[in-house]
Amino acid sequence: MSKSFLEGEYPCSSPDQALFYVIPVPYEGTVSYGGGTARGPERILAASTQLEKFDGIDCPGEAGIHTARPVDCSGTPEEVLPRVGDAVLSALGAHDHDPLPVVLGGEHSITAPAVRAVRDKLRERTGLATPLGVIQIDAHADLRDRYEGSPLSHAAVMRRVHQDLGVPLIQIGVRALSREEETYRLAARDETDPVLLWHDARDIVPSALSRIEIPRDFPSRVYLTLDVDGLDPSICPATGTPVPGGLEWYQTLNLLQHIANAREIAAFDVVELAPIPGLHAPDYALAELTYRIMGMIARSRSAPGSGGRERPFRGTVGP
Template sequence: MGGLSSGGWRERVSPSDFPGREPGPINVQRYRQVPAYSGIATFLGLPLCLTPEDLRAGGVDVAVVGAPVDMGTGHRGAAFGPRAIRADEWAVAHTPSALLESDTRINPFDELVVVDYGDAAVDPMSVEASMEPIRGVVREIAGTGAVPVVLGGDHSILWPDAAALADVHGPGRVGVVHFDAHADCAESVAGHLASHATPIRRLIEDEHIPGRNFVQVGLRSVLMPDDELLAWMREHGMRSHFMAEIDRIGFPAVLDRAISEALDGPDHLYLSIDIDVLDPAFAPGTGTPEPPGLTPRELLPALRRICHETPVAGIEVVEVAPNLDPGNLTAMNARKAIFECLTGLALRKKGLPGPTYLDPIAAGLAGEDETTP
């Protein structure tokens, strides 16, 4: 009858399966310095937590969790995104204590307690059935006060991820900053309400996130939004910044607008990063590439700045399909995106000034009073 029982895919391992283990993060690496291609693939080789009790006992600030879903895109390979991002060799070695963000000269792991939280349960035959288990795991992370960083998976997971934040902080109190080539607010796809093209519609209709609290950056799809969908977006007050606007006034000006809009009302922000916001030259491993897009030099500092200057309470990076990118460039940029987000969170916790904090030496300002260009 097959190797998966009807409910085994969502049955949690119980703490009683590990008698005598005190709650807290578990270091699953055997050696102090582990190459990125070796050891047990937690994010950057970080310690592992399995329960909310582990998160609380460890005083965890950030918990990285996988949501390996790709049915919402039509099985293009995004389910393998979490493993690819964890195992990517961007940092050469899984040694967080040795990492330094070059623009700010900050090691985020000096300021933050960051762990891996494994993966959410996923029904390999149903994207719809996977939504509630993902929501539950993200909610239990956020409920401890830690920031969930969700590794997708396709963009259908924005629905349960952002809903989980609204469960914890309250409906209408969470905004979403959404980097994407696509609007992702269609009514349905081939009759399916849960897909990578529909999560924003679901969140607005379920009254988790008001339309005016969605701030979108990088839209440029050749298919959507059509005139009808664009009218719906405007009717619901969504703030959407297309690539045409970026081309017209420049990315820094659009980013200033997006940050101002993101702070217009919500107490907490959820940062949703679809890797296809990058130009396919920098992220070929994604199911729905759309040229021309942002460059890493534009996106990565923007993510750091948003996490520094706004009350970000959750982050996701989605649509990494490693099977479509034999050079691993997409996974590398996804992992660097997370690292820049962590740096921004560390800057905020450390109380360093914004906007756009830069280390004076790195910025060529040594000996000067200013710390911004």
């Protein structure tokens, strides 16, 4: 079994030399419909060995990829989720060149502790109260206060991020929403802090939009969370709660490039892959998407004019 991302092309870098710090989180605690997310990280890592190291532009792996040991996901959600935050903090804390966390899930609940860890680290380094926004690609809003009784459900994770952590949020590709979530969104729209914005699938998919408006005052650094059910099930049927009408492949790539151009991606996750035995196309699609995002980030860091973006946490402040 492959233990590190793109093993074979690139030996696992030491964390001191890697731009990307991959954290596998084989967590499956509260999934509500189809199961299997515990095997998501290993399948993405296995599929990554089939990637071309040249992504069509250059070789993002040359920036260095370190793959950490998987987070221990045994125990209750209350026990597991803090370990995710600790793993992200250890990625950010122990290395003076600030590796960029890439969290591979696992169910979506793991995003909240990961966002908290990145936010706290950025607060410490920038002194800003709100140093980070979240951009979420997802079929579901995940804004329920609790689901099946649990506030730690994957269906409540963005409520934790927006309401509990107070982090500004942009949702992209949502097409399955409860009345409660609609009400929460509309109430949040009337508040300015923290901002909550959305570009639902019905608005962007039929018109093939690959750019969204990010308000000028949205934080300059973002945590990108990619719930794979945001993609159309033709690309990724391997997820617990697939919903038709999702983002297309090239639309997704263009959208991600647009985000990478507009903001500094400080960390990202790819969550909710629930592998289907015998069907490896989705595993490969997500390994490729992960590598494409790495490429966009690596290039934005080295682009002329990116200035302080060379290093994720020491850039200039402002949009």
